[in-house]
Amino acid sequence: MDEVEISFPDEGREGVVPVGTYLIDAAKRLGVSVPDCASEESHGCGIIIKKGAELFSTPTEAEKEQLGADSRDGTARLACYAKIEKPGEIIAMAKKKSEPAEEAKTEEREETYRKEFTELPLEKKIANLVHLEAIALSETFAFVINSPFKVFEKVGDVLAEFGFKKEEEEKRKARPAENGASDAKSSSKKQKASPSGEKNEQPNPPTT
Ligand code: FES
Numbered sequence: 001m002d003e004v005e006i007s008f009p010d011e012g013r014e015g016v017v018p019v020g021t022y023l024i025d026a027a028k029r030l031g032v033s034v035p036d037c038a039s040e041e042s043h044g045c046g047i048i049i050k051k052g053a054e055l056f057s058t059p060t061e062a063e064k065e066q067l068g069a070d071s072r073d074g075t076a077r078l079a080c081y082a083k084i085e086k087p088g089e090i091i092a093m094a095k096k097k098s099e100p101a102e103e104a105k106t107e108e109r110e111e112t113y114r115k116e117f118t119e120l121p122l123e124k125k126i127a128n129l130v131h132l133e134a135i136a137l138s139e140t141f142a143f144v145i146n147s148p149f150k151v152f153e154k155v156g157d158v159l160a161e162f163g164f165k166k167e168e169e170e171k172r173k174a175r176p177a178e179n180g181a182s183d184a185k186s187s188s189k190k191q192k193a194s195p196s197g198e199k200n201e202q203p204n205p206p207t208t
Helices: 023-029 061-067 098-119 122-193
Strands: 003-008 013-018 046-051 076-078 088-093
Touching: 003 023, 013 023, 061 076
Parallel strands: 003 088
Antiparallel strands: 003 013, 046 076, 046 088
């Protein structure tokens, strides 16, 4: 059976797997931890292929969607989808490389929104701005309304802590006197019971 040498230098792992193995299984077999799907649209198993991209199956639609441009030349793959189809050598890196793709998506969304906004007629632009301002205002009001409760809560905590400390201090001050008194009491009891340190035993009454 044809085999592939695969290594993850950053993780210090390397080994040999048979052709036909999925990248996720190869990584797991070598002890490389690969994150799971964060959601149906966000896959955590993105792996960078530094060498041997041509040995894998063609990138799937899911990979193209998730990894963007990097998936086209095969330098980034979703380990669950990428199957090793040819023998050779693969060097890979199991980093969270899906994060930059996620950032790129956010930037893409922002850019689209900017474009759409620019193309809107003036009255729609104003309506959008008013709508956004209303959202910002309602969030500000919610913050202002909740703030006093948070302040009172904090003051309550501080006072409770202060009261507790004071009580502890008073207890501490009172403690030596109490201990001294109880020590004196117990020692006087001991002295009464046995002035010479021996047991005071009552003589038995004479029997007739
Ligand atoms: S983690 Fe979702 S497909 Fe691999």
